Amino acid sequence: QIVDRHETDSNSEGGKMEKKRKKKKICFESAELSKVVEEEQVKKLVKEAWSQRSPYSQGDLELDCQPFPHCIIRNFLSSETFVENLQKELLGLNFHEKSNDLYKFKQSDDLKKRTEPHIAGLRAALFGPFLDISCAKYEHTDILLCHDDELEGRRVAFILYLVPPWQSSDGGTLDLYTTDSNFQPKSILKSLVPSLNTLVLFEVSPVSFHQVSEVLTQDKCRLSLSGWFHGPSLERSPRHIEPPVPRNPHLPRDETLLLEWINPVYLDIAYQEQVQGEFEDSSEIQLKDFLKEEKFREVSEVLRLNQIQWTKRGPPNKRCYEVASLDTLPQCVSACWELLHSEAFFLLLSNFTGLQLHYLCPADDDDDDDDDEDEKEGNQDKEEKEDVKDVQATGSLTETSETTNEKKELSTPVCSAELRRWSHGSYTLLHDGEAARAEYALDLILPFGCADWQSEYGGFTCYVANEEDEEVNIDHMYPEDNCLALVYRDKETLKFVKHVNQKSSSDSTCRAFYDYSFVYYE
Numbered sequence: 184q185i186v187d188r189h190e191t192d193s194n195s196e197g198g199k200m201e202k203k204r205k206k207k208k209i210c211f212e213s214a215e216l217s218k219v220v221e222e223e224q225v226k227k228l229v230k231e232a233w234s235q236r237s238p239y240s241q242g243d244l245e246l247d248c249q250p251f252p253h254c255i256i257r258n259f260l261s262s263e264t265f266v267e268n269l270q271k272e273l274l275g276l277n278f279h280e281k282s283n284d285l286y287k288f289k290q291s292d293d294l295k296k297r298t299e300p301h302i303a304g305l306r307a308a309l310f311g312p313f314l315d316i317s318c319a320k321y322e323h324t325d326i327l328l329c330h331d332d333e334l335e336g337r338r339v340a341f342i343l344y345l346v347p348p349w350q351s352s353d354g355g356t357l358d359l360y361t362t363d364s365n366f367q368p369k370s371i372l373k374s375l376v377p378s379l380n381t382l383v384l385f386e387v388s389p390v391s392f393h394q395v396s397e398v399l400t401q402d403k404c405r406l407s408l409s410g411w412f413h414g415p416s417l418e419r420s421p422r423h424i425e426p427p428v429p430r431n432p433h434l435p436r437d438e439t440l441l442l443e444w445i446n447p448v449y450l451d452i453a454y455q456e457q458v459q460g461e462f463e464d465s466s467e468i469q470l471k472d473f474l475k476e477e478k479f480r481e482v483s484e485v486l487r488l489n490q491i492q493w494t495k496r497g498p499p500n501k502r503c504y505e506v507a508s509l510d511t512l513p514q515c516v517s518a519c520w521e522l523l524h525s526e527a528f529f530l531l532l533s534n535f536t537g538l539q540l541h542y543l544c545p546a547d548d549d550d551d552d553d554d555d556e557d558e559k560e561g562n563q564d565k566e567e568k569e570d571v572k573d574v575q576a577t578g579s580l581t582e583t584s585e586t587t588n589e590k591k592e593l594s595t596p597v598c599s600a601e602l603r604r605w606s607h608g609s610y611t612l613l614h615d616g617e618a619a620r621a622e623y624a625l626d627l628i629l630p631f632g633c634a635d636w637q638s639e640y641g642g643f644t645c646y647v648a649n650e651e652d653e654e655v656n657i658d659h660m661y662p663e664d665n666c667l668a669l670v671y672r673d674k675e676t677l678k679f680v681k682h683v684n685q686k687s688s689s690d691s692t693c694r695a696f697y698d699y700s701f702v703y704y705e
């Protein structure tokens with residue numbers, strides 16, 4: 184089908200285009216395609232193989248259906264001079280830096296309007312004026328992370344590589360993923376190394392997960408043309424919904440824990456009020472030197488020991504980083520975990536933020552806290568029971584705004600928590616599931632081991648506003664040793680952690696940093 188489409192494009196549409204263009208006095212070089220895509224017999228066999236999901240190869244053309252159907256055509260344009268000139272014209276275009284959770288690369292001006300003879304020639308001969316087509320430049324540390332390309336109408340994706348001699352150690356491979364029973368990407372089955380004048384086509388479907396791996400070469404440019412052939416979308420089953428991350432109420436620990444761990448500055452009531460004022464103005468605050476110096480150092484050192492078992496969290500279309508297995512935490516690391524989980528800390532956070540993270544904290548209009556202590560003792564038992572109930576309630580996925588509001592009156596504050604390790608290749612992505620489930624929450628991040636971490640390595644947290652399908656960057660939080668970051672986010676705010684690139688490990692040692700990541704819910 185795809186090859187048919189080519190033929191139609193180059194024979195009829197392309198032909199018409201040529202005449203039209205000539206009328207407008209735009210001259211272009213006509214592009215001749217490899218013989219193999221013009222042969223009727225090959226077309227027929229490719230079509231058959233593609234629909235039966237079986238492999239096929241003929242000369243420069245190779246069709247493979249694992250992990251999903253894709254086709255590689257080498258020496259796609261028959262004239263080397265044409266390829267060279269095309270490359271030159273493309274490199275002469277304006278490129279714009281593109282960067283978000285999913286990618287970092289440079290994209291050219293819109294190719295539809297370009298009048299350079301070889302660009303216009305290729306467009307006319309091959310793709311016609313009605314297709315998405317753009318030119319991308321991937322240089323050192325550029326990347327396009329795992330995604331499926333699915334968008335209304337996209338049926339077949341194509342990429343034409345215009346690269347200098349390239350090896351897999353240069354990075355920038357097109358990696359194709361297998362999927363699990365939930366149609367989630369699992370592992371890379373095939374990596375295609377880009378090569379000059381090779382065209383790759385693949386079917387866009389719920390399982391067509393792929394990535395452009397990070398470009399590792401410092402001095403070569405991975406230039407490519409890419410786009411989609413459009414057609415009716417495939418039926419798809421609803422997207423998989425992940426089980427929610429468990430949430431727990433505070434642990435019953437008193438203020439001695441705070442005195443033991445936290446820089447006394449932050450326990451001063453007047454200072455807490457000042458922090459709260461600032462937090463209420465900007466919904467975020469960074470508290471430097473948060474832990475006592477010796478505590479911070481102790482935890483930093485122990486985190487680097489090999490005692491902790493780290494487990495990779497996926498799937499790759501959503502995240503890639505490591506989390507600590509709690510039962511392997513050394514004493515001081517787990518004590519710090521307990522601190523952030525403790526009743527006393529929930530109270531401290533309430534003071535910092537004005538949020539009600541404890542039933543004892545006054546609501547804005549209620550400042551009667553004379554008999555705190557009695558109340559605390561008396562309610563302890565009852566509270567524990569409610570906690571259990573509430574965890575179950577928040578564990579369910581269906582939340583209309585009404586039930587959330589109703590629940591709020593009764594709810595016990597809870598938190599979810601992870602101790603994470605970030606190193607070359609780590610990231611998190613925004614994704615549909617997360618957007619649907621966004622809710623009011625207080626994020627806490629406490630980083631360790633990032634003394635010489637540079638922002639250009641990635642690993643920073645980006646907050647974006649999710650406004651009518653458009654994502655607007657609203658904030659960056661760069662990891663900083665012993666600096667407690669608090670961010671209050673609303674239902675429209677999503678976050679991701681920028682891909683940690685090769686610059687983080689350029690001097691042959693792989694750098695890593697760690698953070699406690701807690702999310703608190705009122």
Ligand SMILES: *[C@@H]1O[C@H](CO)[C@@H](O)[C@H](O)[C@H]1NC(C)=O
Binds near residue numbers: 441452527530534
């Ligand atoms: C929070 O503030 C109240 C006074 O506003 C104070 O009594 C209490 O000790 C503070 N809590 C913490 C954990 O610092």
